[in-house]
Every structure is written in C-alpha cells, then in structure tokens.
Amino acid sequence: MKVGGILARIRIHPWTTRAATTMDRYLIVGLGNPEPKYAANRHNVGFRCLDRLAALHGLSFERRQKHARVALGTLAGCAVVLAKPQTFMNESGRAVAELAAFYRVELERLLVVYDDIDLPLGTLRLRPDGGSGGHRGMRSIIEHLGQKTGFPRLRIGVGRPPGQMEAAAYVLQDFGAQELPVLDETLVRAVRAIELWLSAGIEAAMNYANLRTGRPVMEG
Numbered sequence: 053m054k055v056g057g058i059l060a061r062i063r064i065h066p067w068t069t070r071a072a073t074t075m076d077r078y079l080i081v082g083l084g085n086p087e088p089k090y091a092a093n094r095h096n097v098g099f100r101c102l103d104r105l106a107a108l109h110g111l112s113f114e115r116r117q118k119h120a121r122v123a124l125g126t127l128a129g130c131a132v133v134l135a136k137p138q139t140f141m142n143e144s145g146r147a148v149a150e151l152a153a154f155y156r157v158e159l160e161r162l163l164v165v166y167d168d169i170d171l172p173l174g175t176l177r178l179r180p181d182g183g184s185g186g187h188r189g190m191r192s193i194i195e196h197l198g199q200k201t202g203f204p205r206l207r208i209g210v211g212r213p214p215g216q217m218e219a220a221a222y223v224l225q226d227f228g229a230q231e232l233p234v235l236d237e238t239l240v241r242a243v244r245a246i247e248l249w250l251s252a253g254i255e256a257a258m259n260y261a262n263l264r265t266g267r268p269v270m271e272g
Contacts, residue, residue, distance in 0.1 A: 077131045078250060079157040080105070081120075081148055083166040083189040086138040094210040095223040097235070098165040098189075099136050101208065105243045106134055118150035128251035133157070144189040145196030152197070162203040163249060164193060165242065169219055171209025174234045178206045178245055178261040180254050204254055206261065208242055 084090065084099035091099070106112060106123050111134060113121040123134040133155055137147035152162055160180075166189055171177060181202045184190040194201055213222035227235055241261065249257035 076161065077133060077155050077157055078127075078161045078163070079133045079135065079148075079152055079155060080163045080246060081135045081137065081144075081151075081165065081193075083141060083144050083164065084136065085140050086136075090224070092226040093224050094167055094169075094227060095141060097167045097208045097210060097239075101165045101206075101239055101242045101246075102134050102136055104239050105246060108243060118154060119147040120151060122151070128247050130250045132250070141189040141192075143192055145192035145194070148193045149196035159197070159200060159203040163206060163246065164190065164203065165206045165208065165246070166190060167210045167223060168207035169210055169212055169223065171207060171211075173209050173211040173231055174238050175209035176206065176238065176242055176245060176261040177209075178204065178249070178254070178258045180204050180258075204249065206242060206245060208238060 080102065082098035082100075082102035084096035085093070090096050103113075105127075109125065109127050111123040111125040111127075113123045113134070113136060115122045115124070116138070119139045120135040120137045122136075125132060125134075133151060135147060135151055137144045139146050148162070148164070151157070152159075166187060168177070168185070168187070170185070182205065183201055184194055185207075190205070197203075210223065210227075213219055245257050245261035248260050
C-alpha cells in the first residue's frame with residue numbers, strides 16, 4: 053500500500069497537532085456564574101453573549117477544561133477557544149489564566165465579555181486594555197494574569213441599580229420583561245463586534261461597538 057494512500061485516510065485533529073500548538077489562537081471569555089439559577093441574571097450577560105456567538109457559528113460547549121466549559125472551532129477564519137468559567141464570578145481568573153497558558157494565547161488575542169452597571173442597558177464599550185473598574189470577575193482575571201491589563205474587553209451595559217439597592221444584589225437579579233427586547237438587540241451587536249474584532253481588528257470593532265447605543269427602556 054502506498055504511503056500517500058495511508059496518509060490520505062488519517063484524520064489528524066487540528067487541535068492536537070504540534071503545528072496547532074503554535075498557531076495564533078484567540079481566547080474569548082464570557083463571565084458569569086455557573087449554576088442554572090443564575091442563568092437569567094444581569095451578571096450572566098457574558099455567558100449569554102458567548103452562547104449566542106457559539107450557536108450562530110455551530111459551536112457547542114461540550115468540553116470541560118481548566119475550570120471552564122469550552123467550545124473549540126473557527127470564527128471569521130480564526131481558530132478560537134470560547135470559554136465560560138465555572139469557578140463563579142469572583143474566581144474567573146483561575147480559568148482564564150490556565151486556558152491562556154495552555155493554548156499559548158497572547159494577551160492581545162484574549163477578549164473578555166462581561167456586564168457593567170455603569171453603562172446603560174443597550175450600550176456596548178469595547179476597549180483594548182484597562183483596569184477592572186471594580187468588577188470582581190475582571191479583578192480576578194487581572195490578578196491571575198500577574199497584574200497584566202493589556203487585553204481587550206467588551207462591556208455590556210446592564211444599567212444602574214434603582215434607588216438604594218446594592219450593586220451586588222442588582223446584578224444577581226434577572227432582566228425584566230420590558231428589558232429583554234433591548235438586551236436581545238444588544239447581544240446581536242455584541243456578537244457582531246466580536247466577529248469584527250476577529251476579522252478586521254480592534255479599531256474596526258471599536259468603531260462599530262462604541263458609537264452605537266440601544267433605545268432606552270421605558271419606565272412603568
């Protein structure tokens with residue numbers, strides 16, 4: 053039997069080859085809390101964004117790896133690892149740091165998607181770097197990356213707590229029925245911003261995400 057014929061029938065998974073270990077992978081992380089009771093919370097909007105991104109591109113979170121549920125595949129011609137840390141929000145950095153090291157992901161190819169109470173619902177903000185802004189999940193990531201902050205982040209506005217409500221209680225509430233249409237529209241734009249980041253770079257993605265806002269939620 054010819055060697056060529058044998059090789060033609062051998063299927064080598066692209067994630068297990070030596071060449072793949074040095075390829076330019078992207079790690080996209082959505083933040084949230086893992087238990088089902090948190091699924092509809094404001095704090096879990098990062099998970100929701102990644103679920104939508106994965107579904108749109110036919111990927112699924114079938115694998116558990118490095119304290120996270122991960123989906124491997126290709127988006128916009130780029131090899132990607134989508135991850136949802138399963139360590140709860142305040143320890144998100146454990147999963148992110150271990151995945152970044154395992155897949156040899158440079159900081160500029162790491163994108164973190166998470167909720168922000170300082171942005172109105174319907175608003176996105178994409179930045180190439182920055183601090184935690186008081187977000188405990190981001191604080192954990194920065195700590196586990198050795199205080200490095202030079203990685204992109206996509207913040208999804210969830211609005212300020214009403215009255216004297218504590219922020220910690222507010223982000224663990226579900227979105228209201230009247231907010232869901234705006235949230236849906238925002239997640240569509242968030243997914244598009246991620247696709248642009250992969251295909252055209254951070255500047256193009258920022259121009260798209262940061263200059264557009266959703267319509268305000270009406271009271272009552």
